[in-house]
Amino acid sequence: MSAEPAETEGAFAHRAEVVARLRALLPPDQVLTDAPTLAEYAHDDAEWAPFETPIAVVLAEHERDVVAVVRLAAASGVHVVPRGAGTGLSGGANAVANSIVLSLERMTRIVEIDAAERYAVAEAGVINDTLRAAVAEHGLWYPPDPASYRISTIGGNAATNAGGICCVKYGVTRDYVLGLRVVLADGEIVDLGRRTAKGVTGYDLTGLMVGSEGTLGVITRVTVKLLPLAGREERAIVGAFGSLRAAGDAVAAIGASGIVPAALEILDRTCIEAVDAWQALGLPHGVDTLLLAKVDEVGALGERHAASVASLMSAAGALGVEQAFEADEVDRLFLARRLAYPALERLGPVLTEDICVPRGAVPEMLTRIQAAAAEHDVVIANIAHAGDGNLHPLIIAPEGDEAAKGRAKLAFDRIVDECRELGGTVTGEHGVGLLKIPGAELELGPRVIAMHAAVKQALDPHGTLNPGKAFPG
The missing domain is CATH 3.30.70.2190 (Alpha-Beta Plaits)
Known part of the structure; x- marks a missing residue:
C-alpha cells in the first residue's frame, strides 16, 4: 500500500462532509467508516497492488442506493470504486485516493428465471454458485465457473469477464451475458442488451460493459443465457x-x-x-x-x-x-x-499472473516460466487453464522478505514480456486492474489506448468511476 500523506484540515473536512451526506441518504448500517472495515474493503485479493484507505464503505441494498452514492460522488468530486465479493486478483476493486468503496454484496435477489426462453436475471451481488444451483432446479445450467465460483458475485464476474475451468469448451462470461442494468457516472440508470436469442440493434454496449472493471458504469443486474443441464x-x-x-x-x-x-x-x-x-x-x-x-x-x-x-x-x-x-x-x-x-496463499504472499498464449505456445511458455523462476531465484507454482492457453504462474515470496518480493516482481515482468513475445495477452480473465497496467500499455499501443480514453471520457467525463483501472491513462 502506498503511504498516505498527512491529511490537511481542508481534506479532512471534505471527507467528513461526504460521510455526513452519505449518512443522511442511507441507513446507518450501510455506511461504514470504522478502521477495520475500511482496511478490509480497501483492496481485493491482489494485495501486491497499491491501494488507499477509502473515505467510507457503502453496502448497497437496492439500486436506488447505488444511484444515490454515484450522484453524491459526482457532485462532491470524489470517486466510486464498485466492488462485489473482493475476490479479484488484479487490484481492480482496490480503493483509490478520495474514494467511496461501493459494495453490491447485499444485492442478492434472483429476479427471474425463464426456463422456456433459457435466461435468468440476477442482481449483481448474487453468488455465482447460488445462481447455478437455482437454475439447476429448472433443468438449466450457467456454465462460467471461475475458481472462486462459490464466493464470487455475478456482477463481479461480468465486470471482469471472468472465465473458469470449463471455458475452454463453453466460453467465458461475455458469451452468456444477454443484458445489463447499469448505473452510469451521472447516476442515470440504463438497460442494455436484450432477452431474445438474437439481437443486433445498435452498438454492442453490453459487450463493452462486460470486462470494463467498473470504469464505465456500475452493474446492478445481469441477464444471462442458460443451457440445458441434461x-x-x-x-x-x-x-x-x-x-x-x-x-x-x-x-x-x-x-x-x-x-x-x-x-x-x-x-x-x-x-x-x-x-x-x-x-x-x-x-x-x-x-x-x-x-x-x-x-x-x-x-x-x-x-x-x-x-x-x-x-x-x-x-x-x-x-x-x-x-x-x-x-x-x-x-x-x-x-x-x-x-x-x-x-x-498459506505458503506466503502470492503474486498472481494471468497470461494467455496461443495453445501451441503453451509448452514453450511453461519452459520460459521455469527459466524466469531460476533466473530470479523465486518459487513459481503453476496452475493453468491449459486448454485455452491461459496460464497462472503464482510467484510466492516469504512473508516479510522484501528482497524476495523484489525478485518476484522482476520475474512477473519477465513473464509478461515473454508472453507478449509469443503472441499472447497480459490478462486472460482476471482483468487489467492495477497490476497489469504496464503490460497493457505495451500490448495496446498509443492509438488503442486513446480509443479507450475516448470511451471513458464519453461515459465518465469527470473520472468518477474507478479511475486508473482497466487501461493505461
Missing part, C-alpha cells in the same frame, strides 16, 4: 508427467487433435503438495505435474474422446494415465484445481 456425462482423464514441458506437449497435442475437452487443467508439484498438505485429498506425490482433463459427451462418443485424450497423454510422455467416471471422483480431482490458489 445431455452431459463427465469423464476425467488424469495424466502424471515428469516435467511441465511434457504436460505442455500433451496440451498442444490434445488441442491439435480436434477434441475440445470440457476442461484441461495443469497443476505442478508445488500446487499438488500444497493442496494435499492442506486438505488431504489423496493426490499422487512424487510426480512433477498433473494434467487434468474432462470430456462430457454422452455415451460412446464420450468414451472415445476419453480414450483418445488418454492416448495423447501417453504419447506425450505421461508416466501414468488414469480415468475416472464416478461423479464424486471427478469432483475430487477438480476440487484440487480449485483449491490450488488458497492452498498456495
Whole structure:
C-alpha cells in the first residue's frame, strides 16, 4: 500500500462532509467508516497492488442506493470504486485516493428465471454458485465457473469477464451475458442488451460493459443465457508427467487433435503438495505435474474422446494415465484445481499472473516460466487453464522478505514480456486492474489506448468511476 500523506484540515473536512451526506441518504448500517472495515474493503485479493484507505464503505441494498452514492460522488468530486465479493486478483476493486468503496454484496435477489426462453436475471451481488444451483432446479445450467465460483458475485464476474475451468469448451462470461442494468457516472440508470436469442440493434454496449472493471458504469443486474443441464456425462482423464514441458506437449497435442475437452487443467508439484498438505485429498506425490482433463459427451462418443485424450497423454510422455467416471471422483480431482490458489496463499504472499498464449505456445511458455523462476531465484507454482492457453504462474515470496518480493516482481515482468513475445495477452480473465497496467500499455499501443480514453471520457467525463483501472491513462 502506498503511504498516505498527512491529511490537511481542508481534506479532512471534505471527507467528513461526504460521510455526513452519505449518512443522511442511507441507513446507518450501510455506511461504514470504522478502521477495520475500511482496511478490509480497501483492496481485493491482489494485495501486491497499491491501494488507499477509502473515505467510507457503502453496502448497497437496492439500486436506488447505488444511484444515490454515484450522484453524491459526482457532485462532491470524489470517486466510486464498485466492488462485489473482493475476490479479484488484479487490484481492480482496490480503493483509490478520495474514494467511496461501493459494495453490491447485499444485492442478492434472483429476479427471474425463464426456463422456456433459457435466461435468468440476477442482481449483481448474487453468488455465482447460488445462481447455478437455482437454475439447476429448472433443468438449466450457467456454465462460467471461475475458481472462486462459490464466493464470487455475478456482477463481479461480468465486470471482469471472468472465465473458469470449463471455458475452454463453453466460453467465458461475455458469451452468456444477454443484458445489463447499469448505473452510469451521472447516476442515470440504463438497460442494455436484450432477452431474445438474437439481437443486433445498435452498438454492442453490453459487450463493452462486460470486462470494463467498473470504469464505465456500475452493474446492478445481469441477464444471462442458460443451457440445458441434461445431455452431459463427465469423464476425467488424469495424466502424471515428469516435467511441465511434457504436460505442455500433451496440451498442444490434445488441442491439435480436434477434441475440445470440457476442461484441461495443469497443476505442478508445488500446487499438488500444497493442496494435499492442506486438505488431504489423496493426490499422487512424487510426480512433477498433473494434467487434468474432462470430456462430457454422452455415451460412446464420450468414451472415445476419453480414450483418445488418454492416448495423447501417453504419447506425450505421461508416466501414468488414469480415468475416472464416478461423479464424486471427478469432483475430487477438480476440487484440487480449485483449491490450488488458497492452498498456495498459506505458503506466503502470492503474486498472481494471468497470461494467455496461443495453445501451441503453451509448452514453450511453461519452459520460459521455469527459466524466469531460476533466473530470479523465486518459487513459481503453476496452475493453468491449459486448454485455452491461459496460464497462472503464482510467484510466492516469504512473508516479510522484501528482497524476495523484489525478485518476484522482476520475474512477473519477465513473464509478461515473454508472453507478449509469443503472441499472447497480459490478462486472460482476471482483468487489467492495477497490476497489469504496464503490460497493457505495451500490448495496446498509443492509438488503442486513446480509443479507450475516448470511451471513458464519453461515459465518465469527470473520472468518477474507478479511475486508473482497466487501461493505461
